[in-house]
Amino acid sequence: MSGSCNLKTCWKATPDFREVGVILKERFDYATQIKVSNDNYGRLETIYANRPPFATDLVYFDRSxxxxxxxxxxxxxxxxxxxxxxxxxxxxxxxxxxxxxxxxIFRQTRVERCNCKF
Incomplete structure (x- = not known):
């Protein structure tokens, strides 16, 4: 056994903010509307979808x-x-x-005093 220490550093960093925004916007655009009803034993029923939502999909109950x-x-x-x-x-x-x-469309002109000194 040697007297030196091995040091392992793990870095976790958040992804680029714009990248996160792009992914969320894409998921929002393809979000699935769902409803919960008692007649199907509490399972989720998708509305206007050909497939059940994936775990990574965004889902919503009511339209905005x-x-x-x-x-x-x-x-x-x-x-x-x-x-x-x-x-x-x-x-x-x-x-x-x-x-x-x-x-x-209208054009708006504004005249302002800028108190410029030359």
């Missing part, structure tokens, strides 16, 4: 509410009247915020 229109019960304001970004493809895009209702 429509956030385009105002919902007083859920206290969501809807998106009507919101300003959208016509060049964006993200959540602030006109396609996402206007929900197929169409939109008007």
């Amino acid at each position: 509410p429509d956030f385009c229109d105002r919902n007083r019960e859920l206290e969501t304001p809807g998106t009507r009247g919101r300003i959208c970004n016509k060049t964006s493809t993200g959540p602030d895009s006109c396609a996402a915020l206007c929900c197929g209702r169409g939109f008007n």
Whole structure:
């Protein structure tokens, strides 16, 4: 037996945040709606699916509410009247915020004093 010590270090690191987001978004897009009923002995019954969900699949019971229109019960304001970004493809895009209702384009000019010193 020697007098030296062997040291083994194990590192665990979280995956890249964007990578996790991409995987979750993909699983969200293919999530399976399920319902539980007493007539099938408490087993899960899939709705609109050709196969039972895998252990790694996302499942849900109820569809998400429509956030385009105002919902007083859920206290969501809807998106009507919101300003959208016509060049964006993200959540602030006109396609996402206007929900197929169409939109008007207007040019806005702002004059501000910048208190610049030369």
